[in-house]
Structure formats: structure tokens, C-alpha cells
Amino acid sequence: MKEKIISKIKSKDAVVGIIGMGYVGLPLAREFLKKEFTVLGFDIDEKKVKSLNKGKSYIKHIKDNFLEEFVIKKKLFSATTDFSRLKEVDHILICVPTPLDDHYNPDLSYVIDSTEVVAKNLKKGHVVVLESTTYPGTTEEVMLPILESNGEKVGKDFYLGYSPEREDPGNLEFETGDIPKVMSAITKDGIEILEALYGEIVEVVSVSNPKIAEAAKILENTYRAVNIAMVNELKIVFERMGIDVWEVIEAASTKPFGFKPFYPGPGLGGHCIPIDPFYLSWKAKEHDINTHFIELAGEINSRMPYYVTDKLLRVLNEKGIPLKKAKILIVGVAYKENVDDMRESPALKVMEILSHEGCKLNYYDSYVPELPRTRKYDFDLKSVNISKAKDNSYDAALILTNHSNVDYKIVLKKAKVIIDTRNAMKIKGLKKGKVYKA
Numbered sequence: 025m026k027e028k029i030i031s032k033i034k035s036k037d038a039v040v041g042i043i044g045m046g047y048v049g050l051p052l053a054r055e056f057l058k059k060e061f062t063v064l065g066f067d068i069d070e071k072k073v074k075s076l077n078k079g080k081s082y083i084k085h086i087k088d089n090f091l092e093e094f095v096i097k098k099k100l101f102s103a104t105t106d107f108s109r110l111k112e113v114d115h116i117l118i119c120v121p122t123p124l125d126d127h128y129n130p131d132l133s134y135v136i137d138s139t140e141v142v143a144k145n146l147k148k149g150h151v152v153v154l155e156s157t158t159y160p161g162t163t164e165e166v167m168l169p170i171l172e173s174n175g176e177k178v179g180k181d182f183y184l185g186y187s188p189e190r191e192d193p194g195n196l197e198f199e200t201g202d203i204p205k206v207m208s209a210i211t212k213d214g215i216e217i218l219e220a221l222y223g224e225i226v227e228v229v230s231v232s233n234p235k236i237a238e239a240a241k242i243l244e245n246t247y248r249a250v251n252i253a254m255v256n257e258l259k260i261v262f263e264r265m266g267i268d269v270w271e272v273i274e275a276a277s278t279k280p281f282g283f284k285p286f287y288p289g290p291g292l293g294g295h296c297i298p299i300d301p302f303y304l305s306w307k308a309k310e311h312d313i314n315t316h317f318i319e320l321a322g323e324i325n326s327r328m329p330y331y332v333t334d335k336l337l338r339v340l341n342e343k344g345i346p347l348k349k350a351k352i353l354i355v356g357v358a359y360k361e362n363v364d365d366m367r368e369s370p371a372l373k374v375m376e377i378l379s380h381e382g383c384k385l386n387y388y389d390s391y392v393p394e395l396p397r398t399r400k401y402d403f404d405l406k407s408v409n410i411s412k413a414k415d416n417s418y419d420a421a422l423i424l425t426n427h428s429n430v431d432y433k434i435v436l437k438k439a440k441v442i443i444d445t446r447n448a449m450k451i452k453g454l455k456k457g458k459v460y461k462a
């Protein structure tokens with residue numbers, strides 16, 4: 025069976041099914057399409073499926089042109105909400121969300137739902153791979169029992185593996201196909217099949233079992249969360265000492281070995297770094313271990329929005345402007361630069377704190393023309409056109425995301441003071457008392 029599957033991959037006759045057509049699933053589809061595989065995308069969101077079938081991307085940094093080429097001209101890609109069509113595909117790559125619940129426990133419901141649907145439609149020789157970030161053990165302890173529940177056996181009737189996505193949305197330096205991909209499977213044959221499949225689109229790093237691959241992804245994200253927490257803490261320490269943390273990081277970065285720069289900010293955002301480490305914390309408790317670094321990093325990073333608003337309060341106080349009723353412009357609401365992704369964005373927390381204080385808020389972010397309602401927040405706001413605002417009409421502008429398309433000279437004109445959390449105001453000859461880093 026293995027040889028047959030691999031030869032179908034090599035001849036590009038294998039059909040790739042991707043469950044979850046989001047920030048991860050869509051770029052992954054693009055890589056297989058570029059290599060002329062037929063790809064069928066599955067999603068529960070009818071709106072997304074309709075838009076994809078018209079050749080329209082609903083994600084700003086993923087351009088329509090690749091979809092137009094593969095949906096309309098080459099007819100290699102289509103999307104569907106009909107999961108019985110899983111029978112039409114040879115490989116099933118699962119890229120669904122893995123959020124936390126309200127108590128910071130892993131919410132595997134999306135992975136479980138998808139696996140159950142796969143189990144219902146399992147056919148002989150299916151290759152199933154989880155791509156979503158999760159705790160070590162998910163593939164074997166959660167997915168495998170579901171897939172074997174109808175009597176089929178892994179390695180005999182189907183294959184099961186794990187390969188974490190390393191997507192970095194908005195990063196123009198790397199596309200999915202440029203990033204080596206860690207992967208493993210439950211059986212030796214499964215590993216060989218995944219090496220052949222992913223080897224068609226990326227450099228493959230194969231490891232001995234799925235737990236290693238799951239743990240590697242969590243290590244990568246925990247490493248970021250902890251290091252960002254460290255520079256966030258150092259920012260506060262250095263500020264008290266009158267030292268600019270940004271200049272310190274720049275200086276330290278000249279060391280050619282043993283140092284990698286991380287940058288402070290208004291808090292952590294996105295679907296990964298603030299969330300994934302807590303998957304490990306939860307699992308570690310099963311082994312009677314508390315993950316102190318993860319907890320501490322979470323505590324420091326989640327305090328950052330309050331640090332920013334405290335700084336704003338102090339700066340406005342110095343200028344004799346009460347925070348209550350102050351008119352504030354938020355510059356950048358996406359969780360990071362040059363993307364339209366709002367998930368877990370610290371800007372929302374900052375805005376919540378300020379609106380509780382009674383501030384009048386506007387925001388400017390061309391990537392997010394309207395603030396979407398989220399589980400926690402519901403601001404009824406649209407991005408303003410800052411060029412139209414009168415000079416100094418805002419008491420303060422808070423730079424929370426440094427999109428590269430912002431004209432910071434205009435921002436400078438429109439507000440009495442600027443609080444810059446991203447070191448974005450790199451304008452020469454700034455008047456003292458106008459721009460503050462936070």
C-alpha cells in the first residue's frame with residue numbers, strides 16, 4: 025500500500041484535502057497547487073468557501089491571483105462544505121483552530137470534530153495529518169482512538185501523522201515553501217509517506233514520533249513567549265533607569281553569536297504565541313509539573329496593556345490633560361505589522377481599558393477597516409482617515425502596531441503627544457516632550 029501511495033504522490037495524481045481554509049490551510053493549499061497537485065479545501069464556513077470558489081482570497085496578505093490561476097484557469101482547486109467528499113481525496117491535512125477556553129484550558133473541540141468527520145469518511149489508504157498546534161500526545165491519544173473506532177487500524181488501513189505549520193503571516197521573506205517542515209507519523213511507513221508528500225513542497229525534517237513534532241512546535245512558540253516577556257520586563261526596568269531598551273537591543277544584536285533579538289510591545293497577540301504554551305502547561309499538570317516559565321511569561325505579557333495605559337495616564341497628567349474624556353487615536357489594531365489578523369490583539373485590551381476610563385477612542389488601521397466583533401470585545405468602530413483630522417485634534421496617539429504603510433509624520437501632526445510601543449517614530453529632530461516610548 026505504501027509504495028502505491030508514494031508512487032501516486034510522485035506522479036502528482038494524489039489529491040490533497042485540507043480541512044480548515046484559514047491562515048494556515050490556505051497557504052498550504054497554495055504550495056501543493058504550485059506543484060500541480062489537485063487540492064480540495066474543506067471548511068464549515070460557507071462564506072469562505074463561496075469566496076474561494078470564486079477565486080477570491082478573504083485574507084488580505086494572501087493575494088487573489090494564485091486562486092484565480094488555480095480555481096479558474098487550471099481548475100486544480102475548489103473548496104466545499106460537503107465533508108462526504110473526503111472520500112475523493114488521498115491525503116487529509118487538518119488545519120483547524122486550537123484555542124483556549126475561558127479557563128485557559130486547551131479547546132480541542134475543532135480537532136475532535138474534524139477527526140470524527142474523517143473517521144466517518146475514512147477509506148483504505150487515507151493519509152491523515154494534523155497540522156494544528158497542540159500539546160504532545162494529541163495525535164496518538166486523541167485522534168488515533170477516534171480514527172480506529174470503526175475497526176480500521178493505523179498502518180494497515182490508514183496512516184496518521186503530525187506536522188506543525190510554521191506559517192508567519194505577513195512575513196515577506198518566507199513563504200510556506202521556504203520553511204523546513206517538521207513531521208512524523210505513528211508508523212514507519214507513515215513517516216516514509218509523509219516524507220514523500222511534504223518533500224514535494226518543502227524541505228522535510230522527519231522525527232521519530234508525532235510527540236516529538238508536537239513538542240517541537242510548542243518549544244518554538246514558548247521560546248518566543250518567554251523571550252518577549254523578558255524584553256517586556258527589561259523595558260520597564262530600563263525605563264526607570266532612563267535607558268532606551270530599543271537602543272540596548274540594537275547594540276546587543278551586533279553580537280554575532282549567542283544572542284537573538286526579541287522586541288517589546290503592548291502585549292502578545294495572534295492565534296499562537298499567547299495561547300500555545302498553555303497547551304503544554306495543561307498537559308504538564310497531568311505529570312505533576314508546573315511550567316513556571318510559561319506562567320511567568322504569560323503574567324508579564326498580559327500586564328503590558330496596563331503598563332501602556334498607565335504610561336499614557338502619566339504623560340497626559342504631565343500635560344494637564346485628564347485621561348477621562350481624553351480623545352485618543354489608536355494607531356494599528358492588528359496583532360502585528362502588515363496583517364489584518366485581530367485575534368488576541370493587545371490593542372483590543374488597551375482599548376477596553378481606555379474606554380472604561382471614559383476616553384473617546386478612534387483608531388487608524390488600513391488593514392482592519394472595521395473592528396470585527398470578537399468573543400470578548402464589541403467596539404462599534406471603523407478606521408478613520410487621519411489625514412482629514414485637524415492638527416493636534418487628538419490628545420494622544422498610541423502606536424500599538426507598526427504597519428509599514430503608516431505615514432508617521434501625519435500621526436505626529438494630529439496628536440498632542442505620541443505613545444510609541446513599537447519604536448515606530450523614527451523621525452529626526454523630534455520636539456522634546458512629544459513622543460514617549462512605552
Ligand SMILES: NC(=O)c1ccc[n+]([C@@H]2O[C@H](COP(=O)([O-])OP(=O)(O)OC[C@H]3O[C@@H](n4cnc5c(N)ncnc54)[C@H](O)[C@@H]3O)[C@@H](O)[C@H]2O)c1
Nearest residue numbers: 044045046047048067068069119120122137156157189191
Ligand atoms: N495563523 C498562524 O500564523 C499560525 C501559524 C502556525 C500554526 N498555526 C496553527 O494552525 C491552526 C489553524 O490556525 P489558523 O490561523 O489557520 O486558524 P483560522 O481560524 O485562520 O482557520 C481555521 C479554519 O478552520 C475552519 N474550521 C473550524 N472548524 C472546522 C471544522 N470542524 N471543519 C472544517 N473547518 C473548520 C474555520 O472556519 C477557519 O476557516 C491552529 O492550531 C494554529 O495554532 C497558526
